[in-house]
Amino acid sequence: MGKRETWTTDEFGTSHEGAVGVVLADGSVPEPVYFDSGSGTGGRSVSQWSVYDGRHLRGPRAAAVRAVCSCGWTGVEHRLDWTAIGNQELVEAGDPQADACVRDWDEHTEQVEVTTVPLPDAVTGLLERLEEEIERLTRTSPVAGLRAARRMEVTAERVGYWAARGTRADLSTERAAVALGLDENAARLLLARLGGWSPYA
Incomplete structure (x- = not known):
């Protein structure tokens, strides 16, 4: 192409x-x-x-x-x-x-x-408000906004670990990909990254 x-x-x-x-x-x-x-x-x-x-x-x-x-x-x-x-x-x-x-x-x-798998309104609302708050914080203190973004990364890695392992136990990669709106390769890489295993395992 x-x-x-x-x-x-x-x-x-x-x-x-x-x-x-x-x-x-x-x-x-x-x-x-x-x-x-x-x-x-x-x-x-x-x-x-x-x-x-x-x-x-x-x-x-x-x-x-x-x-x-x-x-x-x-x-x-x-x-x-x-x-x-x-x-x-x-x-x-x-x-x-x-x-x-x-x-x-x-x-x-x-x-x-x-x-894709639906998210509860409460979770979607919290994520949207968190993004707005960090953007507001960044306008007054970029370094504080950066720290907040880093905390989000840490939190995502922590909660994503168990989410990825639970998904691997419950669903095939094909079904997980559909639920996430991703192709199978992208879903496999995401699960491996958050779950802490090799994507080629």
Whole structure:
């Protein structure tokens, strides 16, 4: 996969990494476009949606764009009207369709959130208030805010140890991943880190 702009959420990270994907007129997904550096030292492969304008020896022309996610989900297609685009740069003329892809991916991550194990309102409220209090503290004393953040890390490691071990005893990695909104590898690494065992055990 070539370089392109991607989006993540704080909680789900690269388990649900979104991007604008390209669809060609025949329904296929194009290969990354290779840009030669011209210096003889190689180049780079790019799959950013806006390079698929069919011009200047670049890749083929996109017929539509759609949101894609590292989990395998794909959004609906948003067609590109090349008659209206004309000679405009695709990055500008296709911006409304690209923005629609971002909104589609936002809805996807909201649905992922719905499928995760729910947290009690009391816990969610406490976490939100704690974050607000530390942000407020940081505005008056950054070092005190840093100490508070470190205390949060210590607390997370302490309570996470037993949570991770209990989860390992109760659920398969696959089921834990679904409950956490992560892919299996990310869930395995999280459990191992908090539970204090090797992720390769």
